Amino acid sequence: MSTIARRGIHYLQKLNAANIPTALLEKGQNRVIDASLTLIRERAKLKGELVRALGGAKACPSLLGVPLGHNSSFLQGPAFAPPRIREAIWCGSTNSTTEEGKELRDPRVLTDVGDVPVQEIRDCGVDDDRLMNVISESVNLVMEEDPLRPLVLGGDHSISFPVVRAVSEKLGGPIDLLHLDAHPDIYHCFEGNKYSHASSFARIMEGGYARRLLQVGIRSITTEGREQGKRFGVEQYEMRTFSRDRGLLENMGLKGDVVAADVVEFNPQRDTVDGMTAMVAAKLVRELTAKMSK
């Protein structure tokens, strides 16, 4: 996947150099992006209509897959994650009820608007700035269709930036973020890539999209990670003091209204043979659904 992506960029840059009319390329890219967003919009619209026709809901989480893996610094399998997570959610070995008893098969509890066609867009030579815009716009399209709320399936952690940006812009101001991770992903830039999965929270904080950022579970943090944390006023809770901080955290945390969520960095190519990690990802999605749906 990553190879395709790099290749896409590579030969299109060569095309430009070879005097391919820029206008031809840009027009084509725009048409492909427009068609991609139209597909998301129509799916969100149909799903919204169905939910409402069934009696409606106050909030209905809606899956949106973002199969993007090329901004990882390591293995790039997260691009393969969305269909595997869906398979694990509906897999016969578990039932379709959340721990609190909500029935996932009820479209008012959970719906699905499919995947952003990331690979198709990148392979046309679209650059990362515009790709990030497409992701933000896709999240926005879901939120436009009341009562759908985005439950995004990554992809790597780089997608959190456009997801959070879209949510913040839609809601009209900075939002509160809970970030569960072993790493703070707040490098200014990683391996020369400002959209790296290790830099997403730097972009979010710079953009003013977060009123408050809680990072819980940190196990591996460098000096830069701590300094960036201080610079942006991030509340970083490390795993080694977790038993001390637990009470504090349980008093904030998931008490508010969860308007959007993403589950990222699941790499099916590093999973066990029987897909244990896919089951964990699906469990997260189920319980986030329980939390978000109303």
Add this chain to the structure above:
Amino acid sequence: MSTIARRGIHYLQKLNAANIPTALLEKGQNRVIDASLTLIRERAKLKGELVRALGGAKACPSLLGVPLGHNSSFLQGPAFAPPRIREAIWCGSTNSTTEEGKELRDPRVLTDVGDVPVQEIRDCGVDDDRLMNVISESVNLVMEEDPLRPLVLGGDHSISFPVVRAVSEKLGGPIDLLHLDAHPDIYHCFEGNKYSHASSFARIMEGGYARRLLQVGIRSITTEGREQGKRFGVEQYEMRTFSRDRGLLENMGLKGDVVAADVVEFNPQRDTVDGMTAMVAAKLVRELTAKMSK
């Protein structure tokens, strides 16, 4: 994936029963299908423009993924195949040259129009008849964009029916087919499913889409398989007489102009840990590219 598909059908049937206005559902499905085909069309158009801008080609194979697995009777992993095959084609452990020396990175030799959004369409409750039409129409959209020629990545064998139908209709008459398989896939119907992966060639022959059908490599054939073969005038070459038939087969076979191809039934969930079968599928795609591109 299959579970999702079945669920889609299931709750939509319940929706109908619950007096959801049929018109609402059908309109939404039509809009989703239209948006899906528009995405394929725009991608094919851009890729065609690029090939022509680079000097053109007489024939340029173009990958089209059809991630459809729900018509398999066994495991349904073929829906996961297209991205894995692409990954194996471009993977760093092989080079990008065919055995005869063609350079796959040259867009005039191989291009890619992405995947038909099968899961997204089915999840809206679209039935199999219309899904098969979407696949045929997608293949047609590739062929409309001269000099692109479809090199379809399945999915299970059920997709061969809509692929062959589209090619035959576009060319204006029955075509010659070479089918390499251990099974003839020519049951009239399998487990009650006329679009089963075990019935695709029955549909092709009934539809009059094939002038001649050669099935090579058959190892496992039932009485019905043989009778259907006779009924439709299929030329069935079994593996146990392969050494006798080899000379005969080498004199026909791939001597003609290959206008389209599909590689189907690769199931990543049954692959070895290091993806040996993905590499075989990618090798087939490479050498089919060598044969088809001009």
Add this chain to the structure above:
Amino acid sequence: MSTIARRGIHYLQKLNAANIPTALLEKGQNRVIDASLTLIRERAKLKGELVRALGGAKACPSLLGVPLGHNSSFLQGPAFAPPRIREAIWCGSTNSTTEEGKELRDPRVLTDVGDVPVQEIRDCGVDDDRLMNVISESVNLVMEEDPLRPLVLGGDHSISFPVVRAVSEKLGGPIDLLHLDAHPDIYHCFEGNKYSHASSFARIMEGGYARRLLQVGIRSITTEGREQGKRFGVEQYEMRTFSRDRGLLENMGLKGDVVAADVVEFNPQRDTVDGMTAMVAAKLVRELTAKMSK
């Protein structure tokens, strides 16, 4: 295994339809069942004699394998479990002592009466009612041979019904049950199968075989699961309140005399390559042995 089972039923039903004398079939089935039970009886008898000849014990857990997987709704590998668990119990990478220091190699601490020949019985067309009776009778044969006590190796969860029934009937009244599971397995019927692994506790409660049923560890329970729980007076402890309930549970729980136990639903085909789950199942058997043996 499941395929064999289904096939067995399938062709014998056809045989009946084809006017195969029912008497012939039933007589043969009875002879096979009798021979199977005789084998269990003789093995239990020899093991009982050995334990007594070695000085006896008050209670000696005795392994009894029930390789039954066809009542699972998902994957059916639990039929392969008993030999894998035995292998893991005696495997060289652990020693043969329980945590409290009992020596498993002493036949007074643990003995083994082998497997019920489930596949052989089913393949003769024996139906599920009679198969369940064979399992109950096998458990009974172990208990007949004082001081042996059944430590049953499943198989899927459907076997808990005939196991509990046999113990209750042998002891002359309802017994107290501790059930550790993420699911309550108390559906009235699952996918049309009253002996499903998801219905075993409905059968147990209906039959009046349990005085008290504690279900601990529930993570995934549907509305029907809760309603059936109430209907039968089941004490259901969910995982999400486990830290609260822990103290309470430690005060009852395994304080009584454990007269029988089963370890079920281990599926070797979903295990890790190095058999981590088999080791967990073996650990459970070891420590149950420590608890049961006297």
Add this chain to the structure above:
Amino acid sequence: MSTIARRGIHYLQKLNAANIPTALLEKGQNRVIDASLTLIRERAKLKGELVRALGGAKACPSLLGVPLGHNSSFLQGPAFAPPRIREAIWCGSTNSTTEEGKELRDPRVLTDVGDVPVQEIRDCGVDDDRLMNVISESVNLVMEEDPLRPLVLGGDHSISFPVVRAVSEKLGGPIDLLHLDAHPDIYHCFEGNKYSHASSFARIMEGGYARRLLQVGIRSITTEGREQGKRFGVEQYEMRTFSRDRGLLENMGLKGDVVAADVVEFNPQRDTVDGMTAMVAAKLVRELTAKMSK
């Protein structure tokens, strides 16, 4: 499995030393062996009756599993093979027809008498001499039930000795043997074990059970292997001269009437994750069935 076996022997020897009455032990062992053989007999009888009631056959191969792994010098997984091979034979990913078109689901073409309860017998302290007799007697019981013919599923190669002995004794004289293997398995004794899987053909030749022994496919043969071959007049065809010998071998080989067969040394614990070797073993069983059934 092997550990269980060794343990069984170990503690029973200690029991003897501890003045456990030998008569008690021997009587119990005899009762277990009798019950085991009765189970085989009853199953063979019922299967024979069914075949005859369905119109009969001239020869009907009948599966007999011998899950014996403790005579292997290397890994002992072959004891787990019989259920895996059955699963692969009936597995949904292939159909149930042989290459020549025989339908395996027809009980006149293939039937099954289940497994010899090897582990249960050994765990009672029965020694190898008597275990080998039990296997021979089991094979004999199948042949007693006309028209059943034994198609034995090992287990390791040590079982070929009792299988061939039974067939030869039943037919009243030495038989012709075709042995496909990379090793000749003809050591006089291997690691001190005369029943080793590397010594089975030494036992067969010494016993006078073979009129002619063809060993085809030899790739790894020691000086002792060649000398034993000469001593017993074995016809050894090595892989490195296979292309030269092929014509010769095709003129004898499987031309005769195949009265019995075994498929041995399949080790599920060394199989690929998706059971490729199990599929090969099942394929052998299918085509042997085609050859043997009449």
Add this chain to the structure above:
Amino acid sequence: MSTIARRGIHYLQKLNAANIPTALLEKGQNRVIDASLTLIRERAKLKGELVRALGGAKACPSLLGVPLGHNSSFLQGPAFAPPRIREAIWCGSTNSTTEEGKELRDPRVLTDVGDVPVQEIRDCGVDDDRLMNVISESVNLVMEEDPLRPLVLGGDHSISFPVVRAVSEKLGGPIDLLHLDAHPDIYHCFEGNKYSHASSFARIMEGGYARRLLQVGIRSITTEGREQGKRFGVEQYEMRTFSRDRGLLENMGLKGDVVAADVVEFNPQRDTVDGMTAMVAAKLVRELTAKMSK
């Protein structure tokens, strides 16, 4: 690996019997051992010089691999562990910072003197007594080069004996030992091998190398294990009383100055496909580095 080792011993014993001059063999072995130790010495010396040239440190942990697996009673893969642990330490999917923020890429924090060439030495017929001396001498060579401190990568647990002996002798008296393990490894002798991985702490205690031995985490202990524990005054804390003992243990334990450590018994051949256990071993090494470096 183990096979090689056993073979080495085997044919050299035969060589002696065949009147190979003992002097020739011993001289050669001595030269090989001398060259091996020279290689360790030169590497330690260079690494010490670099650390000092960079400004020095009070204590700098230095990896020393001891790829020894032949003293395990079970599988012998620990001989393959050192390169896998190194790979996991530096692997791109984690960063190179410890939880407390020390940078592992700084040579003053962590350095590496490579592996003792165990296989090369054993294959020359060197016996276990002398091999254990080579290991002790290698550990000593690291400690000679101030400020390097040995962080040894096993290998199986048998190497703890020569490691502890070297540290104790270097420091001039018995040391305090913390041993985290499920087994006490304190058999007088195991399967006839006094250097077995199950006997290392018997050797350590007999030699008077430990002032105090805390064994924490014991889950599987035999009567001999407890008796040896008493005999040597070992403080054994079992897992089943861990919650009770935790407070006590946190008050001693790792409060002192850690002068040396080993991480043993990691067997790559039993790891999951994605190397989860290697990552755990690497995590231990990272945090031990944090603790040891000053």
Add this chain to the structure above:
Amino acid sequence: MSTIARRGIHYLQKLNAANIPTALLEKGQNRVIDASLTLIRERAKLKGELVRALGGAKACPSLLGVPLGHNSSFLQGPAFAPPRIREAIWCGSTNSTTEEGKELRDPRVLTDVGDVPVQEIRDCGVDDDRLMNVISESVNLVMEEDPLRPLVLGGDHSISFPVVRAVSEKLGGPIDLLHLDAHPDIYHCFEGNKYSHASSFARIMEGGYARRLLQVGIRSITTEGREQGKRFGVEQYEMRTFSRDRGLLENMGLKGDVVAADVVEFNPQRDTVDGMTAMVAAKLVRELTAKMSK
């Protein structure tokens, strides 16, 4: 492994910049290299003495491991290969005889001088030019010890250059080379690395070390590959014309005296779970031993 290597280079370059005395570093590196070569020399010497003491041989292949993986462009696992190949050679599941009957356990047929300590040398900051010299010198040390002949276990294909160079220089002129591979590995330079595994034969031909180079089995060759082939007069036989060329090749090929060999590019991290590729590598080593030993 590769990460270690890169790290080594990285921090040593930084050390130089930080005014670490170059003399200090170079002296240390020289001492480490000298000690490494001394270890190889002593092992070769001892093995040569043993062979001669046992009666000698005309030619005795001697294993020499070169665990070098950092010059691969793809995955770098070949550095882990030498111990796995040794394990597979001596593994209990095969016997120790070649197809022609030579006994590998006889030290006059096969001996082993162990591994070049590649990782230890690189981690001291030694550059690739000097590392290649160390490998050549190690091969030379084996050949110095008559009758030992090098049978090198890679490592990736980059090691063929220093191996061939050493053999040619020892023999006093260009040698004939048979190269079995799917790729020609004759790029002038690959990804900026002149010692890449894809460039080894360019280095060999430039150096004048080969009189004749036959490349057999080529399946994937680029335009540069063909042009370099022509430039250096390489005889390239492609797989697609193999059936035509076979007769020709069988008449030259391995008819001469094989003075040295290497087996490279085996990557244990891409092997099947049961090590099928390791077994293939070991089989090659066995039969090369049969061919080389005299």
